[in-house]
Amino acid sequence: MVLGHFLLVVSGVFFLGTQSAVARDGARHPHSAQAAARAAKRITSAFIVTLPHEASELVVDGTAMVGAGTSRKFETEPLEAGVTYRYTFTAKWQPNTYTTMVRTKVVAFRAGAQVVVNLMVEDAGDRVRVMYVPTPADVADEMVTLAGVTGPDVIYEPGCGDARITIAALKGGARRGVCIDIDPERVVESRTRVQEAGFEHLIDIRLGDALDLRDLSAVTVVFLYMGDHFNRLIRPVLWKELKVGARVVSHRFTMGDWQPDQTVTVSSAEGGDYELHLWTVTEELKKRTQRR
Numbered sequence: 163m164v165l166g167h168f169l170l171v172v173s174g175v176f177f178l179g180t181q182s183a184v185a186r187d188g189a190r191h192p193h194s195a196q197a198a199a200r201a202a203k204r205i206t207s208a209f210i211v212t213l214p215h216e217a218s219e220l221v222v223d224g225t226a227m228v229g230a231g232t233s234r235k236f237e238t239e240p241l242e243a244g245v246t247y248r249y250t251f252t253a254k255w256q257p258n259t260y261t262t263m264v265r266t267k268v269v270a271f272r273a274g275a276q277v278v279v280n281l282m283v284e285d286a287g288d289r290v291r292v293m294y295v296p297t298p299a300d301v302a303d304e305m306v307t308l309a310g311v312t313g314p315d316v317i318y319e320p321g322c323g324d325a326r327i328t329i330a331a332l333k334g335g336a337r338r339g340v341c342i343d344i345d346p347e348r349v350v351e352s353r354t355r356v357q358e359a360g361f362e363h364l365i366d367i368r369l370g371d372a373l374d375l376r377d378l379s380a381v382t383v384v385f386l387y388m389g390d391h392f393n394r395l396i397r398p399v400l401w402k403e404l405k406v407g408a409r410v411v412s413h414r415f416t417m418g419d420w421q422p423d424q425t426v427t428v429s430s431a432e433g434g435d436y437e438l439h440l441w442t443v444t445e446e447l448k449k450r451t452q453r454r
Contacts, residue, residue, distance in 0.1 A: 203242065203243040203244075204240035204241060204242055204243060204273075205240060205241060205243050205273050205274040206237050206238050206239065206240055206241065206273075206274070207237070207238045207241060207247075207271060207273060207274055207275050207276070207277060208235065208236075208237045208238075208276050208277070209235065209236050209237070209238070209249075209277050209278075209279060210233060210234070210235050210277070210278045210279070211233070211234045211235075211236075211251060211278075211279045211281060212232060212233050212278070212279070212280050212281060212282050213231075213232050213233070213234065213253050213255070213281050213282065214232070214253060214255055214257075214263070214265070214281060214282050215232070215255035215256070215257065216230055216231055216232055217230065217255060217256075218232075218253045218254065218255040218281075219253070219254040219255065220234060220251070220252070220253055221251070221252040221253075221254070222236075222249055222250070222251055222252075223249055223250050224250075232282075241273035241274070242273055243273050243274060244272070244273065245272070245273050246270055246271065246272050246273075247270070247271060247272075247273065248268055248269065248270050248271075249268070249269050249271075250266065250267075250268050250269075251266065251267050251268075251269060251279050251281060252264065252265070252266045252267075253265045253266075253281040257391060258389075259293075260292060260293040260295065260389065261290060261291070261292055261293070261389050261391055261392075262290070262291040262292075263288060263289070263290055263391060264288065264289045264290075264291075265281050265285060265287075265288050265289075266287065267279060267281060267285075284394070284395075286395070286398070288391075288395055289371065289373065290373070290388075290389070290391050290392045290395060291344060292321055292388050292389050292392055294321075294323050294345065294348060295387075296323055296324060296326065297323075297326065297327060297387050297413050297436075298430040298431075298432045298434075298436070299326060299330070299432075300428075300430050300431050300432070301413065301428060301430050301436045301438070302326050302327045302330045303330050303334075304426075304428045304436075304438060305327055305330070305385055305411045305413060305438055306327070306330050306331045306334040307334075308411050308424070308426060308438050308440050309331070309383045309385070309409045309411045309440065310409065311331050311334045311335055311336050311383060312335055312336075313335050313336075313337060314337055314382070315331070315335075315336040315337060315382045315383050316336070316337055316338055316339070316340070316380050316381050316382050316383070317331045317332070317336050317338070317339035317340070317381070317382075317383050317384075317385065318339070318340050318341075318378060318381040318383070318384045318385075319339065319340070319341045319342075319384070319385045319386075320342055320372030320373075320375070320384075320386065320388060320392075320396065321342075321343055321344070321372055321386075321387070321388045321392070322341035322342065322343050322348070322352055322367070323343065323348055323351075323352070323387075324348065324351045324352055324355050325339075325341045325351075325352035325355055325356055325365065325367060326355065327385045327387075328341050328365055328385065329355060329356065329359045329361060329365070331383065331385070332359075332361050332364055332365065333359070336383070337364075338364045338365065338366075339361075339364065339365040339366070340365075340366045340368070340381070341365060341366070341367050341368065342367075342368040342369070342370050342371075342372045342375055343367075343368075343369065343372075344369070344370065344371050344372070346369060349367055349368070349369045352367045353367045372388075372392075372396065373392075373395055373396060373399075376399060376403065377403065378399065378400070378403035378404055379403060379405065381403075381404060381408065382404075382405070382407070382408050382409070383408065383409050383410075383411070384400060384404070384408070384409070384410045384411070385411055385412075385413075386410065386411070386412040386413065386415065387412065387413040387414065387415070388412075388415065389415050390415050390416065390418075392415075393412060393415050393416065393417050393418070394417070394418050397417050397418065397420060398451075400443070401443070401447060401448070401451040402451060404443045405443065406443055406444060406445050406448060407442065407443065408442070408443045409440060409441065409442050409443075410440070410441040410442075410443075411438060411439065411440050411441075412438070412439045412441075413436065413437075413438055414436065414437055414438075415439075416439055417439075417441065420441060422439035422440055422441050423440050423441055423442050424439070424440040425437060425438070425439050425440070426438050426440075
């Protein structure tokens with residue numbers, strides 16, 4: 163690993179930072195004579211990084227870059243000519259007040275190359291963190307009704323918060339449930355509420371990123387209140403993993419161009435009207451997904 167410096171250019175202003183670059187041929191520890199020979203063959207690379215939001219945080223190989231705007235430029239320190247380097251670019255931004263997105267891309271380049279790094283395109287590896295906002299209890303009951311929960315159903319609730327929707331589903335007759343949340347506090351709260359409801363042997367509460375849970379083959383009903391960005395990321399997983407006949411119910415947020423089979427508006431005793439959306443996995447959908 164070669165540790166050096168690079169210059170960041172933002173609106174004509176240079177900012178000094180640090181970065182690490184890993185060459186394809188591994189770490190290099192030259193003797194002074196070899197270093198002098200290589201120094202004569204060093205060349206810089208220029209980068210243009212396009213970002214999804216003007217206020218995106220940009221990190222290059224673990225170093226936070228100072229700057230703003232959707233297009234940012236920097237030039238590396240002199241690199242050894244003919245060597246391939248790899249930089250890891252990470253963008254973090256908030257598309258709205260309740261969602262934080264993280265997108266990472268590893269870029270390989272040869273010293274001296276002019277490189278454009280596009281971090282504006284949605285990627286299956288994107289990660290989303292959504293601020294917890296609880297669904298009113300009576301709206302949770304309506305979600306269970308819309309899903310048509312019955313005795314054989316197995317529930318999955320990503321970003322479960324306090325697990326109230328899954329608890330409502332088991333009270334409505336579901337066989338068992340799996341809940342996952344990335345926030346340790348929410349996991350503790352969920353386990354407490356599940357125990358209070360007497361379902362600790364029927365509801366599995368897990369700590370983790372819901373986008374990493376890929377085996378949904380036993381799931382028949384999915385409940386969501388996670389935002390448009392999360393829904394678009396989990397949609398391909400649902401299409402692939404859920405069996406024909408499985409239902410997905412989302413509080414408020416939709417699934418991009420996957421149109422819901424039914425949308426209802428319900429009123430809550432806590433105040434306000436709420437939109438709920440229902441999708442059903444069909445044989446046609448499964449075939450169309452397999453062709454992609």
